[in-house]
Amino acid sequence: MLEKELNRIEQAPVAALPQPVVSLPPKRRLWSLRTLKENPRLIVGGILILFIVTLAALAPVLPLRDPETGISSKAYQSPGGDYWLGTDNVGRDVLSRVIWGARVSLSVGFISVSIGLLIGGTLGLVAGFFGGWVDMLISRLIDALLAFPALLLAIAITAALGPQLQNSMLAIGIVSIPVFARLSRGQTLQVKSRDYIEAARALGLKERRILWRHILPNIVNILIVQASLSIALAILAEATLSFLGLGAQPPTPTWGFDINQARGYLSNNYWWMAAGPGVAIMVTIFAFNLLGDSIRDILDPRLRK
Amino acid sequence: MWRYVVRRLLVTIPVLLLVSVIIFLLIRLTPGDPIRTVLGEEATSQTVAELRNKLGLDQPVPVQYGLWLSRAVSGDLGKSLRDGQPVTQAVLERLPATIELGLAAIFFSLLISIPLGTISAVKRNKWPDGVATFISMLGICTPNFLLGIILILFFGYYFRIFSPGGYIPYDEDLGENLKRLVLPAITLGAASAAVNTRQLRSALLEVLSQDYIRTARAKGLRGSWVVIRHALKNAFIPLVTVVGLQLGTVLEGAFITETIFSWPGIGQLAVKSIGNRDYPVIEGVVLLSALIYMTINLLVDISYTYLDPRINYA
Numbered sequence: 268m269l270e271k272e273l274n275r276i277e278q279a280p281v282a283a284l285p286q287p288v289v290s291l292p293p294k295r296r297l298w299s300l301r302t303l304k305e306n307p308r309l310i311v312g313g314i315l316i317l318f319i320v321t322l323a324a325l326a327p328v329l330p331l332r333d334p335e336t337g338i339s340s341k342a343y344q345s346p347g348g349d350y351w352l353g354t355d356n357v358g359r360d361v362l363s364r365v366i367w368g369a370r371v372s373l374s375v376g377f378i379s380v381s382i383g384l385l386i387g388g389t390l391g392l393v394a395g396f397f398g399g400w401v402d403m404l405i406s407r408l409i410d411a412l413l414a415f416p417a418l419l420l421a422i423a424i425t426a427a428l429g430p431q432l433q434n435s436m437l438a439i440g441i442v443s444i445p446v447f448a449r450l451s452r453g454q455t456l457q458v459k460s461r462d463y464i465e466a467a468r469a470l471g472l473k474e475r476r477i478l479w480r481h482i483l484p485n486i487v488n489i490l491i492v493q494a495s496l497s498i499a500l501a502i503l504a505e506a507t508l509s510f511l512g513l514g515a516q517p518p519t520p521t522w523g524f525d526i527n528q529a530r531g532y533l534s535n536n537y538w539w540m541a542a543g544p545g546v547a548i549m550v551t552i553f554a555f556n557l558l559g560d561s562i563r564d565i566l567d568p569r570l571r572k
Numbered sequence: 573m574w575r576y577v578v579r580r581l582l583v584t585i586p587v588l589l590l591v592s593v594i595i596f597l598l599i600r601l602t603p604g605d606p607i608r609t610v611l612g613e614e615a616t617s618q619t620v621a622e623l624r625n626k627l628g629l630d631q632p633v634p635v636q637y638g639l640w641l642s643r644a645v646s647g648d649l650g651k652s653l654r655d656g657q658p659v660t661q662a663v664l665e666r667l668p669a670t671i672e673l674g675l676a677a678i679f680f681s682l683l684i685s686i687p688l689g690t691i692s693a694v695k696r697n698k699w700p701d702g703v704a705t706f707i708s709m710l711g712i713c714t715p716n717f718l719l720g721i722i723l724i725l726f727f728g729y730y731f732r733i734f735s736p737g738g739y740i741p742y743d744e745d746l747g748e749n750l751k752r753l754v755l756p757a758i759t760l761g762a763a764s765a766a767v768n769t770r771q772l773r774s775a776l777l778e779v780l781s782q783d784y785i786r787t788a789r790a791k792g793l794r795g796s797w798v799v800i801r802h803a804l805k806n807a808f809i810p811l812v813t814v815v816g817l818q819l820g821t822v823l824e825g826a827f828i829t830e831t832i833f834s835w836p837g838i839g840q841l842a843v844k845s846i847g848n849r850d851y852p853v854i855e856g857v858v859l860l861s862a863l864i865y866m867t868i869n870l871l872v873d874i875s876y877t878y879l880d881p882r883i884n885y886a
Contacts, residue, residue: 407586407587407590408590410583410587410590411587411590411591411594412594414587414588414591414862414865414866414869415591415594415858415861415862415865416820416821416823416824416861416862416865417824418824418825418827419823419824419827419858419861419862420858422827422842422846423595423598423854423858424598426846426854427598427599427601427602428601428602429602503715506715506717507715507717507828510715510717510828511827511828511831511843511846512847513846523715523717526717526718526721527717529721530721530832533721533724533725533728533729533736534729534736536729538725541718541721541725545718545721545722548713548715548718549710549713549714549715549718550713552712552713552715553709553713556709556712556713
């Protein structure tokens with residue numbers, strides 16, 4: 268009788284094992300109509316991001332002036348007329364530079380967070396799952412990365428590798444590894460102790476299969492929430508690096524570099540040179556924060572009031 | 573608790589070693605030859621070789637690391653490639669200006685966040701809460717370099733109330749020193765003020781829903797007295813932690829703020845050294861910042877045990 272039952276369990280499809288979802292409560296979909304109705308912040312953040320991403324994506328086909336070359340006779344034009352946001356010190360259109368600059372900011376935001384998510388998430392998963400010396404080694408490495416103030420480490424890495432767009436992406440990506448690693452390790456430890464993982468082990472499933480098929484799907488939600496929050500930080504970090512001249516190099520338009528450029532003309536009252544990129548940074552960070560916060564509230568039922 | 577402190581200190585040692593390896597390798601990974609950068613392209617290969625030998629850069633990398641680490645432990649972080657000044661001396665000379673700015677920034681952030689967070693929680697979901705939320709959102713979304721520039725534009729050039737930059741040591745002219753401190757301190761403290769406001773609001777809301785607050789109100793105590801005497805005291809515990817951790821954030825923010833306001837602290841020194849590719853100085857500042865940051869984190873961790881005796885680290 269017992270033997271028969273054991274056979275039945277062994278032959279049962281793994282997917283049929285109970286798999287409680289850690290963060291996402293059942294029947295709660297992120298993009299359902301009800302969720303959207305209950306969370307105006309999600310809608311506002313989402314629409315703003317959609318608007319910025321669309322503008323950035325369409326920059327090559329929009330009727331914009333060349334963002335990199337200016338007309339010297341048109342320098343220092345105040346906003347209005349032909350130049351909605353004015354022109355800079357070499358006669359380049361500020362509006363055009365702001366829209367083209369969005370491409371740089373967004374790509375750094377997405378790529379660097381993906382680097383952090385992939386490397387950090389995997390490190391945390393492996394550390395939490397295998398424990399022992401693997402965990403100790405990875406945890407100490409993460410501690411060492413956390414021993415630096417994040418932005419300072421990003422500055423040091425970019426300064427060492429050379430001021431370039433790719434290097435700033437890599438630097439911001441490396442700096443965001445610890446957040447994802449810690450989160451993923453903690454979540455893995457929690458999920459690992461659940462009964463259904465024990466059951467999967469008892470069935471003789473391979474470690475690798477348990478890791479990828481049973482643990483990863485249960486921690487991925489929370490990692491995505493963190494990623495949406497981290498994008499705002501990554502965009503801020505990119506702006507800071509390019510403000511210091513460590514991001515994409517001129518004449519490539521970047522918001523941070525353009526604001527730094529405008530700094531030299533403040534005493535002449537050419538405020539619009541900084542206003543365009545400044546408002547762009549603030550709106551973008553606001554939108555990603557709004558989106559990240561609302562996704563977190565929806566996925567984490569404890570925070571829902 | 574002492575066992576916890578000792579264990580925490582012991583864990584710090586390998587982390588410190590790893591930190592030193594990261595810093596050392598970072599600089600050695602740098603493309604291009606720092607010696608050539610310092611001496612210029614026209615330097616003869618003999619001069620280059622002599623300086624390389626003098627600085628020990630012709631040794632194998634592990635040997636270089638060993639030498640660098642043994643010197644660093646005794647406080648010798650090498651000399652600036654630009655002006656030959658010992659790095660430790662350069663950093664220590666500039667540290668007081670950074671500390672002054674950092675403390676002023678934290679002070680500003682508390683000055684704003686305590687009243688704003690309290691009003692926000694007490695008037696929850698009413699218009700004062702909305703205004704406070706808007707202000708703190710603005711603080712979170714504004715990069716400090718942008719805020720610095722806005723402040724310089726308005727208060728430095730339009731109204732001419734404050735100087736747009738520069739530093740006067742406090743032992744020379746305290747009044748002028750404080751006047752020049754205002755704008756950089758606001759710039760550096762604004763983001764922390766925003767975070768603290770949100771933190772205090774949620775901590776206060778949590779405390780205000782507790783039974784002992786209802787009891788205090790039921791006893792007939794005035795509303796403001798209940799908030800100040802009973803609620804704020806308990807809501808401060810999470811705030812203390814956040815402020816402690818913010819000291820590290822302030823340190824990195826100082827890099828930008830000091831550059832914008834020509835404030836002669838270690839942040840400005842680092843940014844200048846990056847431009848000059850003066851690696852010993854960059855190494856020194858990064859190492860010192862990491863040390864300060866780790867010490868702060870350690871103290872914050874240990875202070876938990878005092879603030880909340882329920883936390884057990886045994």
